[in-house]
Amino acid sequence: MDRFVRRMKHYVDIGDADLAPLIALQHREQTFKSGQTIVALNEPMDKIHIVLDGWSLRARYLDNGRRQIINFQLPGDYFDLMSLVGARSDHTITAATDTVLRIYDGREFLDIIQNAHRLASAFWWVTVQEETILRQQIVRIGRMSARERIANFILELNRRQNIAQDSEGDFVPLPVPQAYLADALGLSVVHISRSLTSMKAQGLIRTSRRGIDIVDRNALMELAEYNPALMCPDPIVIAAQ
Amino acid sequence: MDRFVRRMKHYVDIGDADLAPLIALQHREQTFKSGQTIVALNEPMDKIHIVLDGWSLRARYLDNGRRQIINFQLPGDYFDLMSLVGARSDHTITAATDTVLRIYDGREFLDIIQNAHRLASAFWWVTVQEETILRQQIVRIGRMSARERIANFILELNRRQNIAQDSEGDFVPLPVPQAYLADALGLSVVHISRSLTSMKAQGLIRTSRRGIDIVDRNALMELAEYNPALMCPDPIVIAAQ
């Protein structure tokens, strides 16, 4: 529950008392092996998932083996409004690494938040954040060069990671191969590799097997035209009724 | 209210009685000239907008004059979850054509839907649809060729238009210049023009000053890998509590 609670508290002034009904709500945990499907295309979504450990991803597959990764879910992420209205999934959700999920029943979850306005507020925030991330992804792949996309994406991952674990580090764990980056950013693996190499040569970042080190954050932010304020709007909570 | 109600009824089995509180809710109408800013970047969002006539658009601007249009709002569209939690806008909203909006106060709107679960359900559906549109936009610009993007986008506009006016036509009004298409699809105006020309030559579409005619829908759908079922999930309503 840890990182998830930390994240909600980051958005909303919510106390343990408010969270109690959620904690009391029945749930189960399930582990998925890397590559395993969590929610298949067109499957009715009636469960709420929360990532406890690992990364999952949303993606759509085109012919010619093309894949577009819509976004990644990091620990603390992953709650889906669609589950609350019982829609069918318009994309696939897959474990990007070995992943541990906490799973609630959508119907029961809905009952809880309908009667706990502070909690509802918190989940609206999560949904707002999710939309912001989608919009940012559109800007990235629509109008940015390869290097800009990568810089921007690294900074976003860093920001999300730091929120989830309440830290301030400059290291961005990247537990997936570069091919995943490619499919997220609409580029080829080869070009990702070349761009990373040039960014390393320029002293912007360092890479290792486990992730990326931000060396020159200012330069990276300039390259990425990254404005964290736009990614993480101030928590302004509408008081519960 | 027309097209907006029609749209909600398309998603949710909602009667006039359910809609009554919304209709009774105080609101105003406002007209924006083409190009006028409706919501500025970083402005607190405390109002709910509904497009009565015209198109508006969400966009982000980068340096070098680059613009990425995130999506268009057509008549009947445009409700923003962000307004309900009082977040600041992370993008600009602009009138793409002369536009008439119906505007509610976010706080009052929230009170209404918190006490009308069927109505809340309907708005969740609208939000789910919005997210679906964002995801589709990501797939388009991330992994599709220029012609595929255009084909896909035309079909989506056509679908949305048909839902809003409960029609089945093959004509897609396009009240904005091709430069807008370019900024939405992450392409240059020149390449948009060339691609449209080649699609006309191939007998897929016809163009006129006012819009695009779908000539060979099947071929267009194949080119676009377009699956309407993924764009418009079946309305499965969770019964109001």
Add this chain to the structure above:
DNA sequence: CGCATGTTTGATAAACCTCAAGACCGGTGG
């Protein structure tokens, strides 16, 4: 060590962009 998986590098090709000029079109004023 040998294998599978992932990354880097090189060479070539395709897609798309930019710049620039010309054509079209709708509206406006004479």
Add this chain to the structure above:
DNA sequence: CCACCGGTCTTGAGGTTTATCAAACATGCG
């Protein structure tokens, strides 16, 4: 009614970015 004007669309030529293919190189693991 015509001429002109601004905005938009089209076409051409040449350049840049990115993709593709293929091979070499690393790395982790049994």
